[in-house]
Amino acid sequence: xxxxxxxxxxxxxxxxxxxxxxxxxxxVAASLVPMWARRRxxxxxxxxxxxxxxxxxxxxxxxxxxxxxxxxxxxxLRVRQGEQLSVLLRxxxxxxxxxxxxxxxxxxxxxxxxxxxxxxxxKGETFDYTFAPPDAGTYWYHPHCNSxxxxxxxLGGLLIVEEAKEPGYDADIAxxxxxxxxxxxxxxxxxxxxxxxxxxxxxxxVRTANWRREPIYDVASGGLxxxxxxxxxxxxxxxxxVEGADAVVIALDGNPLGKPQPLxxxxxxxxxxxxxxIRMPDEEGRTVDLRDHSSQATxxxxxxxxxxxxxxxxxxxxxxxxxxxxxxADLTSASVISLEFTATAxxxxxxxFCGDLGYSFWAVxxxxxxxxxxDPVAPLVELKLGRSYILNLHNRTPHAxxxxxxxxxxxxxxxxxxxxxxxxxDTVLVLPDERIDVALVADNVGDWLLHCHVIxxxxxxxxxxxxxx
Ligand code: C2O
Ligand code: CU
Numbered sequence: 459x460x461x462x463x464x465x466x467x468x469x470x471x472x473x474x475x476x477x478x479x480x481x482x483x484x485x486v487a488a489s490l491v492p493m494w495a496r497r498r499x500x501x502x503x504x505x506x507x508x509x510x511x512x513x514x515x516x517x518x519x520x521x522x523x524x525x526x527x528x529x530x531x532x533x534x535l536r537v538r539q540g541e542q543l544s545v546l547l548r549x550x551x552x553x554x555x556x557x558x559x560x561x562x563x564x565x566x567x568x569x570x571x572x573x574x575x576x577x578x579x580x581k582g583e584t585f586d587y588t589f590a591p592p593d594a595g596t597y598w599y600h601p602h603c604n605s606x607x608x609x610x611x612x613l614g615g616l617l618i619v620e621e622a623k624e625p626g627y628d629a630d631i632a633x634x635x636x637x638x639x640x641x642x643x644x645x646x647x648x649x650x651x652x653x654x655x656x657x658x659x660x661x662x663x664v665r666t667a668n669w670r671r672e673p674i675y676d677v678a679s680g681g682l683x684x685x686x687x688x689x690x691x692x693x694x695x696x697x698x699x700v701e702g703a704d705a706v707v708i709a710l711d712g713n714p715l716g717k718p719q720p721l722x723x724x725x726x727x728x729x730x731x732x733x734x735x736i737r738m739p740d741e742e743g744r745t746v747d748l749r750d751h752s753s754q755a756t757x758x759x760x761x762x763x764x765x766x767x768x769x770x771x772x773x774x775x776x777x778x779x780x781x782x783x784x785x786x787a788d789l790t791s792a793s794v795i796s797l798e799f800t801a802t803a804x805x806x807x808x809x810x811f812c813g814d815l816g817y818s819f820w821a822v823x824x825x826x827x828x829x830x831x832x833d834p835v836a837p838l839v840e841l842k843l844g845r846s847y848i849l850n851l852h853n854r855t856p857h858a859x860x861x862x863x864x865x866x867x868x869x870x871x872x873x874x875x876x877x878x879x880x881x882x883x884d885t886v887l888v889l890p891d892e893r894i895d896v897a898l899v900a901d902n903v904g905d906w907l908l909h910c911h912v913i914x915x916x917x918x919x920x921x922x923x924x925x926x927x
Contacts, residue, residue, distance in 0.1 A: 500536075501537060501541060501542055501543055501544060502544045502546075503533065503535060503543070503544070503545045503546070504545075504546045504548060505526040505527075505532070505533075505545055505546070505547050505548070505557065505615075506526065506527070506547075506548045506549075506550050507524055507525070507526050507547075507549060507550060507551050507555055507601070507608075507613055508524070508525065508528075508550035508551060509522055509523070509524060509551065509552075510523050510524070510525050510528065510529060511523055512525070512529065512530055512612075512669065513644075514638055514640065514644065514664060514666065514669060514671075515640065515644040515664065515671075518643060518644025519644065520638070520640060520644050520645060520646065521645065522611065522646065523611055523612045524551065524608055524611040524612045524613045525612050525613070526613065526615055530669060531612070531615065531634065531668055531669040532599075532613070532614065532615025532616075532634075533615060534615065534616045534617075534618060534632055534634075535599070535615065535616070535617045535618065536617075536618045536619075536620060537591060537617070537618075537619055537620070538619070538620050538622065539591060539592070539593065539594040539619050539620060539621060539622050540590055540591070540592065540622065541590055542588060542589070542590045543587075543588070543589060543590070543591065543617075544586065544587070544588040545557070545586075545587045545588070545599075546584055546585075546586055546587075547579055547584060547585045547586075547587065548583075548584045549579045549580065549581055549582065549583055549584070550581070550582075551581060551608075552581055553581070553603075553604060553608075553813070554572070554578035554579060554580045554581075554603050554604075554811060554812065555578070555579055555601045555603050555604070555608060555613070556570040556571070556572055556576060556578060556579055556585070556601060556602050556603050557570045557585075557587060557599050557600070557601060557602070558570035558571065558599065558600055558601070558602040558864070559587070559589070559591075559597065559599050559617065560597055560598045560599060560600060560729060560862070560884065560885075561593075561595075561597040561598070561711060561712050561731075561867075561884040561885070562589065562591050562593070562597055562617070562619075563591075563592055563593065563784075563865060563866060563867060563902060564589040564591070564865070565589070565902075565904070566865060566902070566903065566904025566905065566906070567904075568587050568588075568589055569864050569865060569904070569906070569907075570587075570601075570602045571602050571830075571864070571905075571907050571923075572602060572603050572811065572812050572830040573811075573830055573831060573832045574830075574905050574907065574923060575904065575905065578603055578811055578812065591617075591619045592782070592783060593619060593712055593713070593782035593783070593784065593867070594619045594620060594621040594622070594712070594779070594780070594782060595618075595619055595709055595711070595712025595713060595714075595731070595733070595782065596616070596618060596619075596632065596686040596687075596688055596709070596711075596712055596731040596732075596733055597616070597617040597618070597619060597712055597731070598614060598615065598616050598617055598634070598688050598690055598731070599614070599615055599616075599617050600613060600614040600615075600690065601613045601614075602812075602830075602907075603811070603812035603813075603830060604812045604813035604814075605692075605812075605913050605916065605917060606649055606650060606692060606815065606913045606914060606917055607649060607813060609690070609692050609913055610638075610639060610646070610649040610692060610913075611646070612669075614634070614636070614690045615634065616632050616634050616686075616688055616690075618630075618632055618686065619712070621779060621780060622780075623777070623780075625684070625776050625777045625779060626682075626775060626776045626777055627681075627682050627683060627684040627735075627776060628677060628678045628681030628682050628683065628738075628769060628771060629675075629677040629678070629681060629682075629683045629684070630683075630684045630686070631675050631677075631683060631684070631685050631686065631762075632686040632688065633667040633668055633685065633686065633687050633688065633748070633759070633760055634667065634668050634669070634688055634690050635665075635666075635667055635687055635688060635689050635690065635691065635696060635726075635750075635759060636662070636665075636666060636689075636690045636691040636692075636694075637661065637662020637663070637664060637665050637666070637691045637692075637693070637694055638662050638663065638664045638666065639660070639662050639663055640662075640663050640664050641663075647663070649692075650815065650914050652817060654914070655815065655817065655819060655914040655915075655918055656801070656817075656819040656918075657857060658693070658857045658858070658912070659692065659693035659912040659913075659914045659915065660693060660914060661693050661694060662691065662692075662693070662694065665694075665750065665757050665759060666759075667748070667759045667760040668760075670760075672758050672759070672760060672761060673760050673761070674745070674760075674761045674762075674763050675760065675761070675762050675763070676762075676763050676764075676765045677738055677762050677763070677764065677765070678738065678764070678765065678766055678768075678769045679738055679739065679740055679741060679742050679744075679764035679765060679766055679767065679768040679769065680737075680738055680739070680740040680764070680767075680768030680769045680770045680771055681737075681738045681764075681769045681771055682735060682736070682737055682738075682771045682773065682775065682776055683734075683735070683736045683737075683738060683762060684708075684733060684734070684735060684776075685705075685733070685734045685735075685736055685748070685762075686731065686732075686733050686734075687726060687731060687732045687733075687734070687748075688730075688731045689726040689727060689728055689729065689730050689731070690728070690729075691728055692728060692912065692913040692914065693728060693912055693913070693914070694728065694752055695725050695726070695727045695728070695752060695858060695860070695887065696725065696726045696727075696750050696752050697723060697724070697725055697750060697751040697752045698721065698724065698726065698732065698748060698749070698750060698751075698759070699721065699748075699749045699750075699751055699756075700721060700734065700736060700746060700747070700748055700749075701746070701747045701749055702739065702744065702745060702746040702747055703736050703737055703738060703739060703746040703762075704720075704736070704737055704773075705720075705721045705734045705735070705736045706718040706719060706720055706721065706734065706735050706773070707719045707720070707721050707724060707732060707733070707734055708733050708734065708735050708779060709731075709732070709733035709779060710730070710731070710732055710733075710879060710881050710883060711730055711731050711732075711881070711882075711883040711884055711885055712731060712782070712883075712884070713781070713782055713784070713867070713881050713882045713883060714778070714779035714780070714781055714782075714881075715879055715881060716880065718735065719879070721734060723751075725752075725887060727858065727860035727885065727887040727911065727912075728860050728911040728912055728913070729860050729862050729884075729885040729911035730860060730883075730885050730887070730911075735773060735776060736762065737771065737772075737773055738762065738764045739764050740764075740768035740770065741764065741768075742764055742765060742766060742767070742768075743763065743764065743765075744763070744764045745761045745762065745763050745764075746761065746762040746763075746764075747760075747761050748760045748761070748762075782867075782882065784867045784869075784882045785899040785901055786869070786899070787846035787847065787848070787868075787869065787897035787898055787899050788846040788899075789846070789848070789871075789897060791845075791846055792845075792846040792847055792848045792897060793845070793846075793847055793848070794847075794848045794849075794850060795839050795847055795848070795849050795850065796823075796849075796850045796852065797822060797823060797838065797839075797849055797850065797851050797852065797861075797908070798822070798823055798824070798852045798854055799820070799821075799822060799851070799852065799853045799854060799855060799859050799861070799888065799910070799920060800820070800821050800824065800854045800855060801819060801820060801821070801855055802818055802819065802820060802821035802824070802826045802919055804818055804821070804826055805817075805818050806818050806826050806828050806919075810828075810829040810830050810831045811830065811831070811832075812829070812830035814829035814830065814917045814918075815914070815917045815918055817918045818918055818919045819915070819918040819919055820855075820910070820915050820918055820919035820920035821919050821920065822838060822908070822909075822919075822920060822921065822922040823838055823922070825838070825922065826918075826919030826920075827909075827919050827920070827921035827922060829917070835923075837905065837922070837923050837924055837925035838908065838922035838923060838924055839924050839925075840924075840925045840926075840927065841900035841924055841925065841926045841927075842900060842926075842927070843900055843901070843903055843926055843927060844899065844900065844901060845899070845900050846897065846898070846899050846900075847897065847898055847899075847900060848871065848895050848896070848897050849868065849895070849896050849897075849898070850893060850894075850895050851886065851888050851893065851894045851895075851896065852888075852892075852893045853888040853889065853890060853891060853892050853893075854891065855890060855891075856890045856891075857890060858887055858888065858889050858890060859887070859888050859910040859912065859915060859920065860885050860886070860887045860888075860910060860911040860912065861885065861886055861887075861888055861908065861909070861910060861911075862884060862885040862907075862908070862909060862910070862911045863884060863885075863898075863906060863907075863908045863924070864884075864906040864907045864908070865902045865904060865906040865926075866898050866899075866900065866901065866902050866906065866926075867882040867883060867884050867898070868882065868883065868884075868886075868896040868897060868898035869881070869882050869883075869896060869897050869898070870883060870886060870894070870896055871894075871895040871896055871897055872894070872895050873892055873893065873894045873895075874892060874893045874894075875889065875891075875892050876889075876892075878894070885911055900924075900926045901926075902926060903926050903927060904925075904926060905923050905924075905925050906923055906924050906925075906926065907921065907922075907923045908921070908922055908923060908924055909921035909922070
């Protein structure tokens, strides 16, 4: 996305063109094709993580930021559902990295987990990630090596997989929501405090959307906006609210809700996404605020401003999103697997190539993960290809944990303490002491990481993997 003025016109065409313009190489040529012709999303991209600087706080450029591009946030990648996307990772950082495609069901060799699925990509090396995302929706990509540092310094971007048939919005805006741990001088402060790591995690000091504080997006008055929220922060569980217009939730973690729901005290935890439909006010110059109620003082994350004559759209005019082709588990034959998330006193952290934190605070089924390492570690559980399973996720701690599974999506079945929407997802927030059952078909061969997406928890033991063979 083009950085800069906090405000810019984002009808669908300029949004796509803006996204395309930041991509390098062959992608640039693709961006010259008129965007109204559709079909021409740039399907070849080079991502070159490097150290850079950026003004997150006005006048105080933050140095030693990491980005996938020369300046500013990572490009928003867009691809049509089922079409091939080729991303060449060319590492220009002084440390190894990889890319994980969060929520995308792809082959294990492209999943981006060091040692488990691929070698680390050292400085100067490349890795080709070419895949065709099977599911439409809002996804994201991020490193899976030295994750706390690399994510905290800025690596991570959005991957939007567009439905084969356009649903009919006036604007489609994606927001990468994240915090930064900055001091008053705009420079990074320590990314974690061990006593917080052993609790909910260490919170950032500055909240941004697409690396901007309270960016303003202009959209047609009376128009329908698809607002995609991605919580890419390492710690914060957002409580988004929309003020100044009606908003309905249409999809969670990429997957459409059967029936849109009013946005009401919903949470989006690290790794999770939420798609909203917002109907802009008819009058020009009105603003609609996206606010976050996750802390005592609520914070404005971004604003939409109505421009031009009203388009007089009606919420009923957008087509319901088609469901994604995710296999349904057979609950009558499913085996039940228990996964317990606990604290641990056992210290088994090793120093590794991917710079983990050196503490063990957390465990899955009593086993703290030792960190990314070439030594073989046993899987938490072995699943048979094609069989159905129910995972019983039991949080036996006083903190919430967003549990993420790579490579396969699961359906939320039930919680022992609240109503859950019946959706497929890749990340579920398990509240303190809660038990949640989810179901899946083990249809993807390989070793798939399962971990808490509070990155400090992930890197201090709350990680393991399931093997499908
Ligand atoms: Cu988004 Cu293993 O993570
Ligand atoms: Cu956690």
